[in-house]
Amino acid sequence: AGILAGAGNLDPTKRGMAAGSDVYVTNYSSSFLDAATTNLLYNGTAQITNSSYGDGCNGGYTSISNTVDSQTNTYTSILHVFSTGNSGTSNCGYGAGNGWGNITGGHKQGKNVIATANVYYNGLLASSSSRGPATDGRIKPDITAHGQGQLSTDENNGYLSFGGTSGAAPGIAGVSAQLYQLYKDQNEGQLPESALIKAAILNTANDYGNVGPDFKFGWGLVNGLRAAMLLEDERYLEDTITQDSENNHTISIPDNTKQVRFMLYWNDPAAVPGASTALVNDIDLKLITPSNTELLPWILDPSPNPVTLDQPATNGADHLNNMEQVLINNPQAGDYTLNIKGYDIPSGPQHYFVLYEIISEELTLTYPIGNEKFVVGEQEVIHWDAINTSGNFSLEYSTDNGNSWSSIGTASSTSTNYTWTVPNTVSGESIVRITSGSFSDQSSATFSIANQVSGVDISQICPENLTIVWDLLTDATSYDVYILGEKFMEKVGTTSETSLSIEITDPDRPFWVAVSATGGNNWETRRSIAINNPGGLYNCSLSKDISVESI
Numbered sequence: 001a002g003i004l005a006g007a008g009n010l011d012p013t014k015r016g017m018a019a020g021s022d023v024y025v026t027n028y029s030s031s032f033l034d035a036a037t038t039n040l041l042y043n044g045t046a047q048i049t050n051s052s053y054g055d056g057c058n059g060g061y062t063s064i065s066n067t068v069d070s071q072t073n074t075y076t077s078i079l080h081v082f083s084t085g086n087s088g089t090s091n092c093g094y095g096a097g098n099g100w101g102n103i104t105g106g107h108k109q110g111k112n113v114i115a116t117a118n119v120y121y122n123g124l125l126a127s128s129s130s131r132g133p134a135t136d137g138r139i140k141p142d143i144t145a146h147g148q149g150q151l152s153t154d155e156n157n158g159y160l161s162f163g164g165t166s167g168a169a170p171g172i173a174g175v176s177a178q179l180y181q182l183y184k185d186q187n188e189g190q191l192p193e194s195a196l197i198k199a200a201i202l203n204t205a206n207d208y209g210n211v212g213p214d215f216k217f218g219w220g221l222v223n224g225l226r227a228a229m230l231l232e233d234e235r236y237l238e239d240t241i242t243q244d245s246e247n248n249h250t251i252s253i254p255d256n257t258k259q260v261r262f263m264l265y266w267n268d269p270a271a272v273p274g275a276s277t278a279l280v281n282d283i284d285l286k287l288i289t290p291s292n293t294e295l296l297p298w299i300l301d302p303s304p305n306p307v308t309l310d311q312p313a314t315n316g317a318d319h320l321n322n323m324e325q326v327l328i329n330n331p332q333a334g335d336y337t338l339n340i341k342g343y344d345i346p347s348g349p350q351h352y353f354v355l356y357e358i359i360s361e362e363l364t365l366t367y368p369i370g371n372e373k374f375v376v377g378e379q380e381v382i383h384w385d386a387i388n389t390s391g392n393f394s395l396e397y398s399t400d401n402g403n404s405w406s407s408i409g410t411a412s413s414t415s416t417n418y419t420w421t422v423p424n425t426v427s428g429e430s431i432v433r434i435t436s437g438s439f440s441d442q443s444s445a446t447f448s449i450a451n452q453v454s455g456v457d458i459s460q461i462c463p464e465n466l467t468i469v470w471d472l473l474t475d476a477t478s479y480d481v482y483i484l485g486e487k488f489m490e491k492v493g494t495t496s497e498t499s500l501s502i503e504i505t506d507p508d509r510p511f512w513v514a515v516s517a518t519g520g521n522n523w524e525t526r527r528s529i530a531i532n533n534p535g536g537l538y539n540c541s542l543s544k545d546i547s548v549e550s551i
Contacts, residue, residue, distance in 0.1 A: 012527050083147075084117050136275075257360055266283060381418070384416055428520060
């Protein structure tokens with residue numbers, strides 16, 4: 001719940017992926033047909049489910065697979081998000097020995113759901129993360145997220161350190177929730193089809209592992225920002241297809257595009273439980289370039305051989321999966337024709353989406369990008385996206401908005417992140433720059449480096465006011481005071497002193513308070529860890545007003 005929806009009220013660094021979302025908790029039912037779950041889904045109260053329970057290993061397309069696929073077709077806004085499982089080193093009978101074909105549960109092998117693999121913060125795959133293929137050779141996992149070494153909410157207002165695909169799946173559920181909200185904001189409150197959200201996540205993922213999809217990372221490491229940009233720019237279209245018919249869609253690719261990805265995706269009808277091949281409706285994608293070259297999508301060889309399963313993707317006709325992607329590096333500018341053919345559609349017409357991801361930058365710094373609040377001496381992980389770069393990366397920082405630079409370090413050509421110890425230089429004009437050969441990018445706005453406010457306490461609670469105190473912070477010019485509102489920490493006042501009295505209406509309720517500071521060249525500290533007072537009159541001298549009437 002914390003990874004998915006945590007508000008970051010106690011500790012702002014523990015904020016969830018979709019902070020403040022409404023979360024409904026039900027006792028897990030492996031059938032996904034229990035009333036507690038179906039009532040929430042079928043009446044539109046909830047759109048996304050997240051669970052990580054196992055149900056066998058490499059069990060094939062089961063009755064539960066059929067259920068979850070049926071639900072997403074009947075109620076098109078439903079998205080089921082699962083872990084892949086933590087059996088990554090196991091032999092579950094796929095035929096390739098230990099380490100392959102060990103997805104833990106039929107529900108996770110559904111075609112229209114998301115099964116999530118698990119990495120450390122730096123993108124290294126956890127050895128325990130279950131690997132594909134699905135029993136019939138389809139691409140599983142679908143996507144990968146950071147789940148190892150997570151710190152998130154625990155009972156009694158604490159935090160818990162843990163790891164596993166159970167920590168990765170709620171990250172994907174949270175990213176999905178944000179994408180749902182973005183779509184609703186752009187479409188007058190209308191909910192998206194889960195097929196569009198899943199496809200946006202797959203088509204914009206950062207490629208990890210082998211080039212193209214693979215049976216360890218699926219389509220790669222989630223990139224929520226690029227998925228949001230794709231939806232925001234409406235780089236997608238939809239249509240229907242029937243048996244033996246063909247649709248052609250033309251998409252123009254501009255000059256100076258560094259990479260383009262076209263994806264065909266459809267929510268496939270549920271297959272019969274136990275089906276040896278789960279795909280029901282088979283649609284084929286063929287891309288025709290402006291120079292009339294025909295390109296086919298990525299395919300993997302699912303033969304039960306550990307060497308074959310670890311081979312990079314090639315290109316060809318795909319008759320297993322309900323998603324197909326063609327990727328081109330440094331594409332020719334012009335009009336591209338996507339030929340969509342109804343290869344085998346016994347249950348049609350079949351609705352589908354086509355999405356296209358256009359990347360124009362070779363190197364993009366994705367964190368820090370501006371307005372972050374770093375603390376002196378803490379470690380922060382710098383992140384970047386790189387397309388078609390080959391050299392090592394040089395990282396630098398500036399505390400005077402780029403007038404001068406200091407070295408952070410060098411990362412290898414295959415890296416996408418670097419752990420940085422924040423320097424002891426308080427500044428509100430900090431930026432980071434990354435360079436590889438002739439390519440460079442930097443934070444799009446300044447961020448702060450400063451110490452946090454300490455000594456935050458509640459010194460007095462009276463019937464109508466509360467007094468909050470804290471220690472003086474060197475060079476601070478003002479302090480913002482926060483108190484927990486209905487859902488989030490809310491700013492209730494600003495002062496240049498080291499105490500503030502605020503009006504309250506109920507002195508007996510619990511109070512959570514925190515303080516941040518600003519100063520110098522517009523630096524701003526991260527909000528302090530919130531402290532709690534159970535409420536009740538405290539350190540308050542009350543005068544007695546006595547009224548006497550003559551009798």
